[in-house]
Amino acid sequence: MLTILGFAMIATFLVLIMTKKMSPIAALVLIPALFCVAVGQGAQLGDYVIDGVGNLAPTAAMLMFAIVYFGVMIDVGLFDPIVRAILRFCKADPMRIVVGTAVLAAIVSLDGDGSTTFMITVSAMYPLYKRLKMSLVVMTGVAATANGVMNTLPWGGPTARAATALKLDASEIFVPMIPALAVGLLAVFLLAYVLGLRERKRLGVLTLDEALVREPERETVTVGGSGGGSGAAVGGTAGGSASGGTGGGGTGRGVRLRKNPASPGSLASPGFPASPGSGATDADPAEGAGDDEEFKGLDPNRPTLRPKLYWFNAGLTVALLTAMIMELLPIPVLFLLGAALALTVNFPHMPDQRARIAAHADNVLNVSGMVFAAAVFTGVLTGTGMVEHMADWVVGAVPDVMGPHMAIVTGLLSLPLTYFMSNDGFYFGVVPVLAEAGAAHGVSPLEIARASLAGQALHMSSPLVPAVYVLVGMAKVEFGDHTRFTVKWAVLTSLVVLGAGILFGTI
Numbered sequence: 001m002l003t004i005l006g007f008a009m010i011a012t013f014l015v016l017i018m019t020k021k022m023s024p025i026a027a028l029v030l031i032p033a034l035f036c037v038a039v040g041q042g043a044q045l046g047d048y049v050i051d052g053v054g055n056l057a058p059t060a061a062m063l064m065f066a067i068v069y070f071g072v073m074i075d076v077g078l079f080d081p082i083v084r085a086i087l088r089f090c091k092a093d094p095m096r097i098v099v100g101t102a103v104l105a106a107i108v109s110l111d112g113d114g115s116t117t118f119m120i121t122v123s124a125m126y127p128l129y130k131r132l133k134m135s136l137v138v139m140t141g142v143a144a145t146a147n148g149v150m151n152t153l154p155w156g157g158p159t160a161r162a163a164t165a166l167k168l169d170a171s172e173i174f175v176p177m178i179p180a181l182a183v184g185l186l187a188v189f190l191l192a193y194v195l196g197l198r199e200r201k202r203l204g205v206l207t208l209d210e211a212l213v214r215e216p217e218r219e220t221v222t223v224g225g226s227g228g229g230s231g232a233a234v235g236g237t238a239g240g241s242a243s244g245g246t247g248g249g250g251t252g253r254g255v256r257l258r259k260n261p262a263s264p265g266s267l268a269s270p271g272f273p274a275s276p277g278s279g280a281t282d283a284d285p286a287e288g289a290g291d292d293e294e295f296k297g298l299d300p301n302r303p304t305l306r307p308k309l310y311w312f313n314a315g316l317t318v319a320l321l322t323a324m325i326m327e328l329l330p331i332p333v334l335f336l337l338g339a340a341l342a343l344t345v346n347f348p349h350m351p352d353q354r355a356r357i358a359a360h361a362d363n364v365l366n367v368s369g370m371v372f373a374a375a376v377f378t379g380v381l382t383g384t385g386m387v388e389h390m391a392d393w394v395v396g397a398v399p400d401v402m403g404p405h406m407a408i409v410t411g412l413l414s415l416p417l418t419y420f421m422s423n424d425g426f427y428f429g430v431v432p433v434l435a436e437a438g439a440a441h442g443v444s445p446l447e448i449a450r451a452s453l454a455g456q457a458l459h460m461s462s463p464l465v466p467a468v469y470v471l472v473g474m475a476k477v478e479f480g481d482h483t484r485f486t487v488k489w490a491v492l493t494s495l496v497v498l499g500a501g502i503l504f505g506t507i
Contacts, residue, residue, distance in 0.1 A: 002039065003393045006386030009035040010420050013377070013463070018480040024463065028373035032380035041384050052379020053372060058332045059466050060371040063115050064364050065335035067470070069320075070119045071360035072342045075304040078313045083124040094134055094203050095196030098142060101125050102192035105143040106185060109150030112157070112325060114460060114467030115367075117147050122474040134199050136477050141461075141486035142192045144471060145493050148457035149184045152177070158456055161427035162449040166435055173449045176506040184457065184497035191489055304356070306346050316342065363473060370469040378422060378464060387421060391430045395437065406438030407447040407507050411498040414455030415491060419462045427452065451507045454498040458490040 013031045016022040022030070036045045073079065086104050090097040104124060108117045121143045129139050152159055154170045163170040306313070320338045324331055347353045381387050394413060402409050410431070417426050435448040461468055461483060472482050501507035 002384065002386050002389040005035055005039055006381065006384075006390045009381070009386070014483070017463070018483055020478065020480050024469070024479045025369055025373040028370070028377045028463070032377045036380045036384060039384050039386075044383065045380070048379040048383030049376050050379075051383060052375035052377075056371055056375040056378070056466070058330065060368045062332040062335055063367050063371060063466055063470065065332065065339040066113070066115050067119065067363050067367060068357065068360055069335055069339040069342055070116055071363070072339070072346060072356055073313055073317060074120075074123050075302075075356060075359070076306040076309065076313055076346050077304075078310065078317065079120055079124065080300075082120075086124055087128060090128065092132065093196075094132060094199035095193065097125065097128055097132070097134065098138055098196035098199060099189060099192045101139050102142045102146045102189050105146040106150055106188070109147045109156075110153070112151075112153050113331070114147050114151065114465070115470045117150075118143060118467060118471040119474065122471065126475060132203060134203065136475050137481050137485040138195050138199060140471050140475050140477050140482045141489055142188070142195065144460045144468060144482075144486055145191065145457050145490050146185070146188045147467075148460035148490060149181060149188055149493065149497065151456045151460060152181055152453045158423055158427065158453055158459075161423055162431060162452050165427045165431050166445045166449050168445060168449055172446060173453075176504075177450050177453060177501060179504050180497050180500035180506060181453075183500035184493055187493050187496040188457075191493065309346055312345065313342070363470070366473045367466065367469050370473075371466045374464055374466065381421075382425065387425050387429065391417070391421075391425075391433070395430065395433050398437070403437065403441035404443065406434060406441060406443045407451040408498070408502065410434045410438070410448050411451035411454040411501070411507060414452050415458050415494050416455075418455040418459035420464075422464050423459065447507055450501060451498065454501065454507075455494050457493040457497065458487065461486045461490055 009031060012035075013027050016027050016031070017024050033045060036042055036048065041048075082104070086100045090100040101121060105117055105121045108120045122139070125139055126136075128134075129136055151157065152174065154160060154174050159170050159174050162168070163173055316338065320334055323329060323334050328334075329337075343353050343356060347356055394417065398406075398409055413430070413434070414426070417430055421430075431448065431452050434452075435445045438448050439445065459465065463479070463483075468482075469479070471477075472479050498507065
């Protein structure tokens with residue numbers, strides 16, 4: 001009975017958020033509460049929720065102070081050179097932009113933390129997606145899938161959990177899986193290329209000026225292309241000139257521009273005013289500004305920049321990430337100390353510190369609220385015994401004839417189980433059972449541990465992963481839309497990793 005109710009609770013939650021009948025926070029709280037009452041354990045609901053909150057409180061604290069820390073680092077310009085380099089590569093080509101998203105997410109994922117990866121990636125790429133009217137779910141889907149593959153690093157979490165659960169050495173699990181994970185990462189880049197080509201076909205290839213234009217205040221000139229005809233024309237206000245451009249495939253979409261009243265002669269993107277942190281870029285084509293000036297992604301004149309403190313901030317960030325990898329202190333403590341130090345040094349005056357905290361308060365509140373709401377879901381799922389019954393049922397459903405292939409079975413089961421369960425529940429509750437079943441048929445625990453990593457590309461889009469709410473929140477994407485778009489590609493990527501592991505003989 002608990003097995004059926006467990007699957008029913010998860011299915012109800014997913015259906016409601018994917019059909020947008022309920023917000024994720026409301027669904028994460030109300031659905032498990034109702035099911036807790038339905039199984040006759042309503043009296044214990046408070047205990048289950050407190051247990052869940054206690055388990056996720058360190059994660060919520062880490063996310064809160066990580067958002068503040070990296071928000072400050074973005075404000076002061078630490079990542080502007082990276083943004084410029086990525087945007088110079090991307091230019092105004094949708095295909096390059098999507099591939100650049102995957103590359104940036106993969107590189108930043110080396111720190112082992114999904115939240116920081118998503119904060120940096122979205123901050124860098126969001127303005128460009130908005131300017132070109134590209135699909136934001138493409139950005140979130142590619143970033144989440146790339147981070148999922150990279151999440152298998154020994155300091156990322158799953159590998160360490162597998163090693164702990166099966167009493168193995170993490171390097172023995174991870175190192176032989178490197179070729180398979182590399183193939184998985186290549187699959188993500190290929191996926192980004194294909195999705196980028198789709199976006200290019202839909203939008204065309206814009207010129208540099210078209211990517212930076214703003215809607216006109218008074219007079220609007222709109223030229224639409226159709227079929228394979230002409231692309232967008234760039235027009236000006238009264239007395240100005242218009243120059244034509246050719247579109248890559250023609251979409252029937254017009255490009256409209258508006259002269260920025262705050263900065264005469266400057267052009268920016270629709271909906272992005274030239275204000276601090278808005279993502280607008282000042283560019284005057286008549287002056288022949290170079291790529292380095294035109295593609296900065298963030299306002300190069302925002303008052304929060306601290307160029308004289310650049311190397312201090314870079315050193316502080318490197319030291320913070322090094323301490324994270326070496327586990328010198330718990331991650332929440334590291335980010336708490338880092339955020340306090342970054343605020344104090346970069347903004348020594350109290351009004352400035354309050355302004356920076358207020359600027360990032362929305363993200364902090366949304367993400368921490370989502371984490372504590374997820375604590376209700378995980379607390380009920382675990383406290384009522386649903387997770388245990390679901391895991392036992394899944395393992396018991398594996399036919400005995402599949403015993404010699406238990407590593408492959410583990411890899412396949414890792415997809416749905418790491419999506420519907422936390423990594424802790426899967427690695428400490430399910431993997432040891434699968435390893436014991438495999439050992440009876442001569443399958444080594446190392447093969448089981450390696451196979452269990454296959455589902456991580458899908459896991460990073462699970463509603464039980466707090467970092468995914470950072471991603472969709474900053475990208476202003478509905479979680480249901482992200483789920484509908486991403487799951488199929490993440491499943492494909494996970495199967496590629498599993499297949500490569502089998503092909504290379506590591507699974």
